[in-house]
Amino acid sequence: MDDALLAGYVSSRMPGAGTLPDLDLGELSDSARETAEMRARTGRWAAWSESAARVGWCSHPLRLRGSSTTVNSGTGAVESFSSSQSPDGFVRVPCGNRRADKCPACSRVYARDTFELIRTGLLGGKQVPETVADNPLVFATMTAPSFGRVHGVRDGKRCRPRHDADACPHGRMQSCHAVHGSDDELVGAPLCWECYDSTSALVWQWHAPELWRRATIALRRAVAGHLGVTGSGLRKIATVQYAKVAEFQARGLVHFHALIRLDGPDGPGSPAPIDGLTLANLVKHAVLGVRVDAPPIDGADVPRVLRFGVQLDARTVRTGRPGDLIDDSRTSDELHAGQVAGYLAKYATKATSESGIPRPHLQRMERQCWVLSKRAYAADDESPYVLLGKWSRMLGFRGHFSTKSRAYSVTLGRLRAARRRFARLKAESDRSGVPLDVVDLEMRLLAEDETTLVVSSSWEFVGCGWGSGGEKELAEAAAARAREYARLRSELRNAG
Ligand SMILES: [Zn+2]
Ligand SMILES: [Zn+2]
Ligand SMILES: [Zn+2]
Incomplete structure (x- = not known):
């Protein structure tokens, strides 16, 4: 319901057709202001603002032309939709990008869905039984090993304050007395690029x-x-479920953060045969024992044995024993389910570099991906490393940013289907004037079987993005306004 409310709120703050915009959207550039004023003068503001609201204020919506016919298997009603019905002659759909620096609006939807799927696996809800909160749970962070000394943020302390440090063979000191802030471009950069084993780092990331x-x-x-x-006997007494997100660190390598839960034989919420402390020990043992034998890039390179870094953190969030829900007596900091879900959702929307901070060493690693790709190609044009160039923007990381095991909780696909169903029900209710039937709404939205069948569908891609830079800026300003409103609302809710 949030989407509809927010869209309504934002449109209500938009000026109506024919009036000069009195935009409450913060600072806008001249071109964005001109676009808004031009649209208002020509009476097209309302139409534009409506189509922008419909794609959730996406920064780069895709434009599609075509038509589709659907039939509701329950009622037999047939509905046709064609882009020629819309004033522009095409329809826009959200870009769906997970990265906040690419599309603030879509990345927020992605983060919210990721949050929901992680949270429901912790606490239940959305058809996951609430007794899932009694299952043993471990929060593990798997890191990359060290490939050489890098600058880092040390909580207000100096970076690498060694007084007996020598210079490396390239003449660079192996110490650093600076105190780096997290927005310092040096953070994550090697003390000496030549000494840093960037080839191993990228090969590790490729196989991560x-x-x-x-x-x-x-x-x-x-x-x-x-x-x-x-292994097959295990299924009769317990199953291991997890949700995992990958997060880029400042040095350009990913960490995996995983919530690992042990369920009993009857799935989420059924009692597990071991407790969370034992599970944490098994996680540590299993993760540190894992290895991948990586072939060399070319004849001048060496084969490598890849492992996770030894700085593995595996903490018990819940023991699964009645009476002590959240505790690991060896650590003082409690992990709260909501916070964990929030952190993980945020990690999943991060880019290789947080937007706004240029990190020269990341650009250098990106170029190094191309160098290694070319070397691999010269040695063997079928070498898997040839594709390193294609993945250079991700610094060689080919994995997904959030994944989960099948029975961890609800899926992203079902959350998306539920949103589409809600939009359809809401549009029907707006058209007919009949209020939305909220009885069992969540259950109907999350139902497995889709009652609307697509009979025929043919869409062609026309282009992507808004018509002008001004429109993109307006969409983003409105999206920011909607986020601010959502924040205020949740503060009010918490206060009340
Ligand atoms: Zn988008
Ligand atoms: Zn430093
Ligand atoms: Zn050096």
């Missing part, structure tokens, strides 16, 4: 998704071994 995959297999085996059963 495989390391993670093997870690999940190793963990299932470790749990089975602990319980004295085989």
Whole structure:
């Protein structure tokens, strides 16, 4: 319901057709202001603002031309929709980009969905039983190993204050007495690029998704071994479920943050045979034992054995024993379910570099991806590393930014389908004037079977983005306004 309310709020703050905009959108550039004023003069402001609201104030909506016919299998009603019905002759759909620096509006939807799917796996809801909160739960962070000394933020302390440090063979001091802030471009940069093993770092990143995959297999085996059963026997007494997000660190390598839950034989919420402390130990053991043998880039390179960094953090969030819900007596900081879900959702929308801070070493790693790709191609044009160039913008990381096991919780796909269904029901109710039937609404929105069947559909891609820079800016300003409103509303709700 939030989307509709927010869109309504933002449109109500937009000037009506024919009036000069009195935009409450903060600072706008001249071109954005001109666009808004021109639209208002020609009476097209309302139409534009409506189409922008419909794509959730996306920064780069896709423009499509075509038509589709659907039939409701329940009522048999047939509906046709064609882009020729819209004033522009095409329809816009949100770009769906997960990155906040690419599209603030879509990345927020992605973050909210990710938050929901992580939260429901922690606390239940959205058809996940609430007893899931009684299952043992571990929060693990898997890092990359070190590939050389880098500058870092040390909580107000100096970076690498060594007084007996020598210069490296390239003449660079192996110490740094500066105190770096997180917005310092040096953070994550090697003390000496030549000494830093960037080839190994990129080869590690290339194989990181495989390391993670093997870690999940190793963990299932470790749990089975602990319980004295085989892998297939494990399914009869417990299942390992997880939600994982990848987060780019300042040095340009990913960390994996994972919530790992042990369910009993009957799925989420059924009692598990071991507790959270044992599970944390099994996670540590399994993750640190995982290895991937990586072939060399070319004849001048060496084969590598890749592992996760030894700085593995695996904390018990919930023991799963009645009476002590959140506690690991060895750590004082409590992990709260809502906070964890919030952090993870935020990580999943981060780019290789937080927007606004140029980090020269990341650009250098991007170029290094191309160098290695060309070397691999020269040695063997079928080498998998040839594709490193294609993935250079991701610094060689090919994995997904958020993944989860099948039975962890609700899926992104179902959340998206639910949103589409809600939009359809809301539009129907707006058209007919009949208020939305809220009885069992969530259950109907999340229902597995789609009652609307697509009979025929043919769409062609016309282009992407708004018509002018001014329109993009207006959409983003409105999106920011909507976010601010959502924040105020939740503050009011919390206060009340
Ligand atoms: Zn977008
Ligand atoms: Zn430093
Ligand atoms: Zn050096």
